[in-house]
Amino acid sequence: SINNCHPPVIYDRPTFQKSYGNYIGGKFVEPLSGEYFDNSSPIDGENFCRVARSNADDIERALDAAHEAKDAWGKTPVAERSRVLNKIADITEENLEFLARCDTVDNGKPIRETLAADLPLVVDHFRYFASVIRADEGSMAEHDENTVAYHVHEPLGVVGQIIPWNFPLLMAAWKIAPALAAGNCTVVKPAEQTPVSIMEWIKLIDDADILPDGVLNIVQGFGPEAGKPLAQSERVAKVAFTGETTTGRLVMQYASENLTRVTMELGGKSPNVFFENVMDADDEFFDKCLEGAAMFALNQGEVCTCPSRILVQESIAEEFTERVVERVKNIRVGNPLDSETQVGAQASNDQFEKIKNYFDVGREEGAEVLVGGKVAKAKGVAVAAGGDGEPANKGYYIEPTIFRGHNRMRVFQEEIFGPVTSLTTFKDEADAIEISNETLYGLGAGVWTRDMHQAYRVPRAIQAGRVWVNCYHLYPAHAAFGGYKKSGFGRENHKMMLDHYRNTKNMLVSY
Ligand code: NAD
Numbered sequence: 292s293i294n295n296c297h298p299p300v301i302y303d304r305p306t307f308q309k310s311y312g313n314y315i316g317g318k319f320v321e322p323l324s325g326e327y328f329d330n331s332s333p334i335d336g337e338n339f340c341r342v343a344r345s346n347a348d349d350i351e352r353a354l355d356a357a358h359e360a361k362d363a364w365g366k367t368p369v370a371e372r373s374r375v376l377n378k379i380a381d382i383t384e385e386n387l388e389f390l391a392r393c394d395t396v397d398n399g400k401p402i403r404e405t406l407a408a409d410l411p412l413v414v415d416h417f418r419y420f421a422s423v424i425r426a427d428e429g430s431m432a433e434h435d436e437n438t439v440a441y442h443v444h445e446p447l448g449v450v451g452q453i454i455p456w457n458f459p460l461l462m463a464a465w466k467i468a469p470a471l472a473a474g475n476c477t478v479v480k481p482a483e484q485t486p487v488s489i490m491e492w493i494k495l496i497d498d499a500d501i502l503p504d505g506v507l508n509i510v511q512g513f514g515p516e517a518g519k520p521l522a523q524s525e526r527v528a529k530v531a532f533t534g535e536t537t538t539g540r541l542v543m544q545y546a547s548e549n550l551t552r553v554t555m556e557l558g559g560k561s562p563n564v565f566f567e568n569v570m571d572a573d574d575e576f577f578d579k580c581l582e583g584a585a586m587f588a589l590n591q592g593e594v595c596t597c598p599s600r601i602l603v604q605e606s607i608a609e610e611f612t613e614r615v616v617e618r619v620k621n622i623r624v625g626n627p628l629d630s631e632t633q634v635g636a637q638a639s640n641d642q643f644e645k646i647k648n649y650f651d652v653g654r655e656e657g658a659e660v661l662v663g664g665k666v667a668k669a670k671g672v673a674v675a676a677g678g679d680g681e682p683a684n685k686g687y688y689i690e691p692t693i694f695r696g697h698n699r700m701r702v703f704q705e706e707i708f709g710p711v712t713s714l715t716t717f718k719d720e721a722d723a724i725e726i727s728n729e730t731l732y733g734l735g736a737g738v739w740t741r742d743m744h745q746a747y748r749v750p751r752a753i754q755a756g757r758v759w760v761n762c763y764h765l766y767p768a769h770a771a772f773g774g775y776k777k778s779g780f781g782r783e784n785h786k787m788m789l790d791h792y793r794n795t796k797n798m799l800v801s802y
Contacts (some may be wrong), residue, residue: 300630301671302402305392311342311490313349313511316356317497317504322512323348330486333399333636333643334627335673335685342486345512347520350478353508354526357449357476360505365446365474367503369424376421376472378501384414386495393488394460395627399636399687400590402628412766413464416784419768420472423786434799441798446474447528447552450792451521453514453542454489455534456482456638457593457708463489465783466531467507473792478508478527480518482534484639486511514538525549529792532556533595535706536731536777554781554791556595557774558706559734562727563587563598563763564749566720566740567606579761580739584615586763587712588622588634588691593642595778596735598763600703601693601714602723608716615693615714616662622691625670632670634710636686643687646709653694653702658713663692698726706732720745724752733775737763756782 311330312321322343329338343349364372383390390413391405400409432440452466463479470477481489493509496502510517522530522545532542533556546553569580587598603611627635637643650664669688691710694702703713717723727736736755740746750758756773759765766772771785781791 301626302388302392302395302628302630304396304628305389305491307340307393307396307487307491309340311340311487311511313343313345313353314490314493314497314507314509315349315353316359316508317502319497320352322346323352324512328483328513330397332396333638333687334396336640336687337685339396340487342483343511345510345517347516349510349512350517350520350524353478353510354449354524356505356508357478358526360503361446361448361476364476364503364506365448367474369427372472372474373421373425375501376417376424376468378499379496380414380417380421382495382499383410383417383492387411387414390460390488390492392628393491394485395635397485397487398456398459398638399627400593401632401635403630403632404590409458409461412768413460416461416464416768417468420468423789424472427786427789438799438801441800443796443798444473444789444793445796446793448475449527450475450477450529450531451524451527452477452479452531453518453521453534454479454481456484457590457595459485459488460492462533466533469783469788470531470792471506473789475528475792476506476508478510478521480510480512480521483511483513518542519545522546522551523548525551527551529553531781531791536779539779554783555774555779556781556783557734557777557779559595559597559732559774559778560600560704560706560730561596561598561732561735561737561755562600562602562730562753563712563737564602564717564723564727564739565604565607565611566723566738566742566745567604568741569739570607570611572741576741576761581614581618583737583739583763585618585622585691588619588710589764591634591637591689592710592712593638593708594764596757596764597708597712598735598737599707599712600698600730601712602717602726603714604723605716605718612661612695612714619662619691619693623670624667624688624690626672629671634667634691636669636688637709638687640687642708643689646689646707646711649702649705649707649709649711650692653696653700653713656696656700656702658694658696658700658702661693661695661714663690663711665690698729704730720749724749727753731777734778735759
């Protein structure tokens with residue numbers, strides 16, 4: 292939402308531990324590697340704790356714990372597993388503000404988002420899977436008068452789950468809840484950029500003593516050192532990965548060594564398509580369109596479904612573009628702990644540099660900057676001392692930016708993962724569909740129209756796993772989410788996801 296909170300509040304930073312290890316077999320343990328890395332907050336770029344830099348030995352240790360727990364957890368009655376998931380939801384909800392602050396400090400995302408979206412969605416996700424697992428009774432069919440076909444579900448056993456940094460707790464919840472609901476034990480590898488909020492979360496779960504030891508294990512560290520041995524292990528029955536398409540390809544290669552099944556939630560370059568008839572709509576709807584067009588800046592653009600391409604029909608392009616630019620100029624970039632901040636800090640210095648580099652790429656290939664295009668002067672953020680020229684903010688802040696150009700440009704084709712979108716025009720519906728699909732990716736899309744036939748036809752023609760029509764960036768637990776094309780395969784959310792976490796056994800029984 293871009294509505295302001297009143298009165299404005301600056302939230303406190305939580306008190307963090309100086310050092311975080313791993314969580315394995317129900318215990319907080321130091322890494323066997325003996326190594327740690329420094330973890331900083333993108334709010335100011337300062338280190339605030341160190342975190343285990345785990346290796347293959349740590350992964351083995353977590354897999355030992357998970358394997359020890361798997362038979363008992365797999366046989367735990369569904370009602371009990373459901374109770375545990377509901378309890379996790381309750382604990383998360385009771386500590387929602389604290390966890391929101393942890394996520395905000397570690398990732399740089401605005402507190403208004405973590406409070407109103409990320410954490411409530413984590414809670415709801417656990418409740419959803421606690422519920423659907425109860426309503427999943429299996430099936431039985433009579434084959435002939437003496438023979439019956441039963442279908443029963445069995446957990447896979449131990450799974451490996453690799454998490455990205457853009458929604459640290461939510462992306463973890465998307466994976467953990469269905470895995471546990473289906474009766475699996477898991478080894479989770481968080482992203483090295485955002486390792487902390489999940490450790491604060493698991494401390495709360497551990498204190499409540501509701502989860503048997505070894506069911507959920509968390510191993511911190513870098514992709515090639517901790518993620519790779521997890522994906523490569525013959526002791527995981529499935530690898531669930533969310534991250535970049537290039538990393539996904541590697542993870543699939545590792546998993547293929549043991550024919551381990553994988554699900555892949557990868558990158559995107561989602562089109563957000565505005566048809567001319569939105570201009571004739573009432574003010575309320577038109578305002579919703581403008582807000583939808585500005586959604587590319589949500590979560591600093593670090594969203595796999597970021598509407599990073601705006602497609603607007605030629606006949607309305609001039610006026611519509613002007614109104615969107617006006618809207619984007621008013622977005623407030625600032626201290627993520629300030630409740631008024633709409634766009635916070637990019638999650639890491641690497642990400643910050645990558646986005647700045649795309650500003651050069653866009654300009655060099657002739658894209659016009661309609662708004663933004665540079666580092667932001669963020670409100671309420673400390674200023675770095677020294678240096679020449681204008682004093683700059685500490686931390687990693689970028690102005691919401693719109694490029695104008697054509698769909699073959701790199702800024703239209705490559706995932707920037709910043710508050711940056713690229714705008715182009717189309718002639719008619721067929722043209723809109725063609726441009727929308729002219730991408731390697733197929734994760735999300737937005738379609739804005741008042742024509743009910745168009746509102747069905749166009750989404751059906753766009754090659755993407757999720758199409759929002761007259762809305763954007765809604766993520767209810769009951770709506771299946773996942774990619775077409777190079778955006779991956781498998782689905783998250785929705786009860787169909789349970790099938791990614793279990794085997795189906797058929798028994799034909801003759802009585
Ligand atoms: P990333 O690929 O750099 O890292 C993701 C995870 O993979 C991290 O935990 C990382 O440590 C690990 N990793 C890195 N190299 C590895 C290796 N060689 N072996 C095993 N693990 C390895 O991605 P990111 O930068 O953290 O996240 C941003 C990306 O994630 C974007 O491309 C975004 O579109 C995508 N994403 C997709 C979805 C979705 O549901 N489709 C959701 C969120 C983010």
